[in-house]
Amino acid sequence: MVGGKNTLSATNLAAYHHFNCDLYLYNTYHGTAQQTPSKSTPNQVSELSRAQFQRGIDWETRLLSWLNEQQLLLTVPSVALRGEDLVENILNDDRDRFFISGISFAPPQDDLDRLYIEAGREPVKFGVAKPDLLEIRRVENGFVWKVIDAKASKSAKTSHQVQIYFYTLCLRYLLPQPLFQPANTASIWLPPAHGFDLYSPSFDDLKTIDTSLFHFPVDDFLFRHLPKTLSQPRNAISWHFNPMCKGCPFTSDCKEQSTKQGRLGSMSNISFGEARVLKNLIESWHECSSSDLKHPLTDIEDLATIFGKGENVQKLTSAYPITMRKAKRILALPARNRMRPTTSPIIEASRTKKIQVIQHRNYSCPRREDISVVISLLQDPSSPSSDIVSFCISIFSSITLPSVPSVLQGDGFELVSSLAFVIETILLHQEKLPTLPSTQFYVWSSAEHSALQTHLINSALASSHITRDIRLCIGALAQGASLLQTTFQPVLLSGVLMDFLSKGRRVKADFQSILDRMGLSTEGTINQLKQRIQDELQKYQSDAGRQEAEEQRRKEIGHIPRVVVLKREVERSLAFPIPGFWDLPECAAMLGNSEDCPSEEALFDAYVTGSSVWKLLEDRNKFVYEILGSLRRQVSTNESHLFVNIANPLSAYFMDICREEHLRKLFYMQQFEVLARLSELWKARIDGCPEAPILEYSDTQQGRQRAEHVFYLMSGSLDTPASEKEKTMFDYLLVKDDDYDDPDSGNNLPVEALFDDLGVSGLVFPLNRFTRSRWEAQHAIVQKGLLLADIRDITVDGSRTKVTLQTWGSGNGIRLTKGTHYRLSPRLVDFNISKVLSTLFELDLRRESEDVAIPFLQLMLDPKSFKGSDDPDSSKIQAAFRQTGTDLQKLFRELTGLGVEPATVLVLKASQNRAAQHILGNRLTVIWGPPGQLIMLTYQCQTFTITQEPERRIPLLCRFYD
Ligand code: SF4
Structure with a gap:
């Protein structure tokens, strides 16, 4: 073995949970079978990784200096401390609450060894532990302590939680009890969402976990799984080379071994979960196949053998229909082809070491366009908000576009104005043409796509750009705007x-x-x-x-997304003979580009060393465009037209009708929220909702009000409906689980992809004669092939899960057939969108046309104006109000006791009464409650009682969440 540390650190334990890989632990502890070029040695760390580390260090530094300013920080020398050193430091500090930084200690190995021996396992050795902070609170008989780690990520992850749990476990032995009591919680301290350079750290960003909840799973990992993994021979370790391996120091070794050994990791982009499905299939086949294999086949050969024989396919489909279906989806095989032998392009790419075309229709990458706009974005992961620092927009057009330069470049803050310029010029130009040209925007990666969308949203909400520019960008580039x-x-x-x-x-x-x-x-x-x-x-x-x-x-x-993520489309349509994962330079080389395409690392290196990145970004855009051309050529050599759509003409509609800055932002935010929910739904629908639960129809029974259909859950999971559910929301779509991409099925797009959520999102189902026309405006395929469904009940029936649904659809729509499989996926239900938008718009108009103060706006513009009056009598008046409220409650209660029926409904519940008391005692009260519980939001003027001036009530703007 080469290069093992024979110890593990808490960071290694966290990394294990990130990579989800036993081999990572094994290699870190024992070393690799052969010398692996390690990326973890300091002088080999890339600038991009260094930037990510730097962001973490910067956040920690910012947090410590803030704690210091608050006089809450105690810094101890960063040498390995013993328990007694730490105790002494704590005892010497007389503050009631403080945070200790700089702690490092050797784990209590003897105590840990004892725990391993009690668990019947070989002890595992651990290296020095360095928690970022230890919070100390002085209590009556001693101190309560809590571990806190600062992480510069967007959310707390399992890997972080394991790390703080381990520190907590060690400190329990180092800090003597009962003087020092653990808090039974530990926290991750995240930076403020909008950048720690702009905003101060906040105690609200402490994400706290209850360590008792983690006790069982993490102890099971530490004292059972970990020693078992480390004591096995190397070749007994289970591992899979997959896209999550990016960043692991052992990638080159695992990449090589995956190909040599014909493992599942020799195929591209097979996730850990997908590999598990394929492994299960192979094991099932071994179990049910009669052949006695003297020379075991590799995983890849096993899969090729399974799908290469019609009888194997049929046998496994009958015995394991769900696993088989999932395996076919992973391997890009038609799901309903039960008998025929088939060849998976993904397996074939690994076997033949050649690119294979995936014979699926592609609806999201256009077959062609007149104008292609390629955008490359460079982000700085070390910056507090990971914002875009540079961009390059390249325009490749088959029509002459006067006044549009072929390349626009700049720093992040110029992105919106440059994009708006390109969009506006194309729009102006296309108006003059007899037929509208088609335009398509492209980015390479999903990360760039989300950076672009976030940048547009932040720009819209920050008002730092010209309104027209931002409206054009969102209208043209935000899907669904x-x-x-x-x-x-x-x-x-x-x-x-x-x-x-x-x-x-x-x-x-x-x-x-x-x-x-x-x-x-x-x-x-x-x-x-x-x-x-x-x-x-x-x-x-x-x-x-x-x-x-x-x-x-x-x-x-x-149809086609406003901004196509090209990498996703290449993955959808081509299988590469590249183990694990690939990126732009590998893709470009694979598709025949002899020149070197700049990698992310190269771009970032140039950026941090102060060299110009613009030439590199421009080159990158050329490579992206060439890949698009190569992709189309590869796919079009096939007889059938796999790329179904042609790009659309450019349009830039976006609702922007409020003028007042704050109302406009709220109007935008409401729309962004809906767009985010829609885009999640659309992403899954275009692929036929692969994760949707599959139900088998059994029979129909008469329910209390309507017919109820009984199904059995075949795969996936469903949330149990609320037991007291009275309303039927019909918040799911039910369609027959055909393979939409099977040429035999005759279907085109999955039916769900044609469903127009917004058209019916605010309607109560079943529809009445006034609203029915909205359903009739849905696509004919939707009306024929889709039912709206509501889950009425989920119960266990023997070993199966029984799901009872109510459905609603067109009279000539699908008929449920016994034994047939259906898939269930969510739809957007929102009764508030148009109400909220209307309220904001009306407020905006009132503000402009009527000379009155609008309390809702006042709340945003001058919230302090709502604070208590200086009138010396104000407290007396408020006390009188409160007493009146109490008297009223008492009266209604007494009347109820006397059997006066109308008074019953006027008696407030405890929470309502609390809210009412607050209203009576304060000038402004905002009440946030669940549906049906929210009673009112009232602006109380000091000189008038509520009943005398009912018009002083603020129009209510509230969102309901179930
Ligand atoms: S490269 Fe992947 S499979 Fe190999 S050790 Fe690292 S995480 Fe595990």
């Missing part, structure tokens, strides 16, 4: 316009303000302006207007 606009703008505007036209006297400026928001001309006389508004209102309300909006929506659903 135009859907929101076509769905809700007519509803909002027509409601508000009717109100506007029906109300008394209006001045010209009022009409102009409304027209301006609608994007219409503000020129003309007052009568002309009024007529223009009336015409627009009529358009919204006419059938033709509605149909046009529906048509626009249909174009967006189930």
Whole structure:
């Protein structure tokens, strides 16, 4: 063995939970079978990894200096301390609460060894432990302590929790009890969400875990799994080379061994969970196959043999239908092909060492476009907010685009204006052409995609950019933004316009303000302006207007994303003979590019060393564009058209009708929240909801009000519905579990991908004669092949899980058939979107047209104005209010006791009474409660009682969450 440490640190334990790999532990402790070029030696650490470390160090430094400012910090010398040294340091500090930094100690090996021996295992040795902070609180008879680790990540992870649990375990032995009591909790201290350079650390960002909850699983890992793993011979360790291995110091060794040994890791992008499914399949096949294999095959050969014979496929499909189905999906095989031998392109890529085309239709990468816009983004992981520091936008066009440069580059803060310039120029140009050209935006990786979306959202909320620029960018690049606009703008505007036209006297400026928001001309006389508004209102309300909006929506659903993530599309359509995982340079080389494509590391190295990154980013964009061309060529050599769609013309619709800065931001935020939920749904639907639970239909029974269908759960999991559930939300989609990509099935897109959530998201089902037309506006395939479903009950029936559903759909829709499989996936249900948007819009109009103070705005602009009055009588008045409230409650209670029925409903519950008392004693009360419990939000003016001035109540803006 080469290079083992024969000890493990808490960081190694955390890394194990990140990589989910026993071999990582084994190699770290015992060393590798052969010398592996280690990436972990300091002088070989890449600049990118160094930047990530640096961010962690910077966050810790910032946190310590803040604690110091708060006079809460005690720094001890960073030498390995004994328990008694630590005790002495604590006893010498007379503060009631403080945090110790710089602690390092040797774990109490004797105590740990004893625990291993009690567990009947060989002891494992541990290296020096360095928790970031130890919180000390002085209590009556001693001290309570708690371990805290500072992590510069977005959320607390299991790996972090294991690390702090281990520190806590050690300190229990080092700090003598009962003087020192562990707090039974430990915490991860995360940086403020919007950057620790801008915001101070906060105790609210301490993510605390109850160590007793971790006691069983982590002890099981430490005292059973870990010693067992380390005491096995090397070749008995189970491991799988997969995309999560990125960053492990043993990658080159594992990559080589995966190929040599024909392991599952010799295929690309097979996750740990997927490998487990394939392993199960191979083991099942070994069990049920009669062949006595004298020379065991490799994993890859096993899989090729299984799928190479029709009888194997049939046998395994009958015995293990769910595993077989999952395996086929992982290996890109048609799911319903039961009998025929098949060849998986993914297995074949590994066997033949050649690229293979995956014979699946691709709906998310266009077959062609007239204008391709490729965006490369460079982020600095060491910066407090990991923001974009540089970008390059390259435009490749088959049509002449005067005044659009082929490349635009700049620093992160110029990204929005540069993108807006490109979008606006294309829009202006396309208006002049007889047919609209198609335009498609591309980024390479999912990380760039989410960085772009986050950057746009943050820019919109920070108001640091010209409004028009940000609106153009979101409208053109945020998936679903135009859907929101076509769905809700007519509803909002027509409601508000009717109100506007029906109300008394209006001045010209009022009409102009409304027209301006609608994007219409503000020129003309007052009568002309009024007529223009009336015409627009009529358009919204006419059938033709509605149909046009529906048509626009249909174009967006189930089609090409506004920004295509090219790496994802390459993975969807091509299988590479690259073990584990690959990235841009490997992909470019694989597709025949002889030149060196700049890697992420190279880009970041250039950035930190102060060299210009723009040339590198420009080159990167050229490689991305060439990969797109190669991908299309590879796929189009096949007879069938696997790339189904052609890119759409550019459009940039986004609802932006509020003017007041704060209301506009809230209006944006409401839309972003809906878009985030929609994009999660769409991501799964385009692939046919692979993780959706599969149900087998059994029979139908008459429920209390409607027919209820009984299914059995075949795979996946479902949440049990609330026991007191009375309302039927129909919040799931139920479709027959066909293989949509099977050429035999004749289907195109998965049915769910064509479902328009927004069209019916705020409707109560079953629909009535007024709302039914909204269902009829859904795609014909949806009406025919999809049911809305509501889970009424989940019970255990013998060894099976019985699921009872109510369904709703078109009369000529799908008929449930006994023994058939159906999949169940969520839909967007939200009754509040249009209400919240309307309220914000109405407030915005009121603010502009009426000369009144709007308390809701006042709450944002000048919250201090709500603090108590200086009037010396105010406390007396408040006391009187509170007494009145108490008297009223008492009265209603007494009346209820006397059997006066109407009084019963007026008796407040304890929580409602508390809220009411707060309202009576304060000028402003915000009440946040579950549906049905929220009673009111009231602005109480000091000089009037609530009943005398009911109009002083603030319009209620609230969101309900179940
Ligand atoms: S490269 Fe992957 S499989 Fe190999 S030791 Fe590291 S985590 Fe485990």
